[in-house]
Amino acid sequence: MSLRHLNQDFCRKIIFVTEKLFDTCELPHVFVRKYVIALVVILGLIGSSLNLDFTSEDKLSRDGKAFSLFQVVKFQNGPCQSATRNGTCYTVTLGCGETTTDNCTYLSRTPDPGLNDCQYTICKASNNVCRIRFDFMAFDLASPVLGLTTTVATDAAISTNGGAIGDCLADKFSITSPGNVAPPQICGFNTGQHMIVDASEKCHVASFNLERTSSTYDIKVTQYLCGDEMAGPDGCLQYFVGNTGTVASFNFPTQASIVPPETTHLSNQCYTMCFRQEQGKCAICYQAVDVAGQGSFGLSKTVTATVTGENNNDCFMDYLMIPGALRDSGVVANNRMFVVGNIPDGRDFNNRICGRFFHLASIRANRVDNTESICTSQRPFQITFKTDDTELTLAAVNMPEMNEQSGSPGGITGFNLNWALQDC
Secondary structure, eight states: OOHHHHHHHHHHHHHHHHHHHHHTOOSOHHHHHHHHHHHHHHHHHHHHHTTOOTTSGGGBOTTSOBOOHHHHOOOOOOOEEOSSOEESSSOEEEOTTOEEOOSEEEEEEOOOTTOOEEEEEEOOSSTTEEEEEEEEEEEEOOOOSOOOOBOOTTOGGGGSOTTTTTOOOSOEEEEOOTTSOOOOOBOSBOTTOEEEEEOOTTOEEEEEEOOOTTOEEEEEEEEEETTOGGGOSTTOSEEEOSSEEEEEOTTOOTTOSEEOTTOOOOSSOEEEEEEOOOTTEEEEEEEEOOOEETOSEEBSOOSSSSOOEEEGGGOSSSEEEEEEEBOOTTOOTTOOOOOTTOOOOOOOOEEEEEETSOOOOSSGGGOOSSOOOEEEOOSSEEEEEEOOSOOOBOOSSSOTTTBTTBSSSOTTOEEEEEEEEEEO
16 A cells, blocks of 8 residues: 555544544533644645645545545534533523524523513424423522411411412413423522423423512523433423432422521422332332421411321312322331331321321321321322412411411421432
8 A cells, every 4th residue: 555545544544533532522612623623734734745635536435425524523412511511512501582402401591680581492302302301500589479487376467468378479480381281380499409391392481580680590401302211201390310319399498407487388389209219129208308497398287276297188288199108107206217228017008298297197196296207119109299379377376277377387388308219
């Protein structure tokens, strides 16, 4: 083989390696452009010094097509990583009113007094997309109408605002899902939360209607192909993987060390949270996060004037539903049961849980704290959260059975739970 042929082959190998390097899609976009320019200059110098003729027949590949640098070097839109973003090789931050079909997009806003309403249209990247996930990397909107948990019997104000408590009036976020069940409207603090919708053929519109100029958000939108296990089952608004984690209602102060008395769950919520069954795991247990202040569970009224947890038929306004939920009937008081591998053998079955404590005791007098873990072996593992459009505020006295703001913890709080899969 001649020197000329050897060097032409060498050039082809350089370009082949370059193609493979770029196909990994791990280089910053600016660096890629600079690399291409440098490569073109180098190949030009090589061709000049070696008197290579890239217009001769030697440039033809075996299939008869002309060999071209810019036909070989291609930039695939595969996953990329950077210091602050990960998405396609060209990170897309969608602007208000814009539409995207990219498989990874960011919806972002910094405080802007001149731009309050914003809509983003998210369309399927292909016909094979079945689920679209919205990760709230940052999400801080105006709070809903807040209640105030109190033990002061003379506080008349707490009996006049029940119809508005939990409503998103100042700021609102919503996602359409044509042909499917749309997620509930939310507001307030939701950093670290997420939503997943069943992909629609008619696209999805993510809408922000904002009054507070300081409201901010940064949302990552990821599209999942049909059959991708990370997308979660159809109909699950949230999906959790791994062996342990936390799950909370929207607008719960999950990053606070103290849950304040004005902590308020959102109204008109109805959605399901799902948990993947990992290998070797046969049950899942939940327990209220141990935190100061209000505590991390409070939904609806109580049956009597005593602040207690409630179950089943006593839960019809706001509640959590855990299919096949059971507790260990032999639990020792103040002994937190959140232990991986421990599946209770008790038979106090209940599906609905509400009231002021996360509890399943058959005797109401025993439902007075959050020390218990509630487990289920019924699969698929899931929880449904339901709230109505109002909070009960019928009396301005310390009567938890008539006012969800009376007594502590209050029935307006919401929930924040630890969860752990249990060994078979």
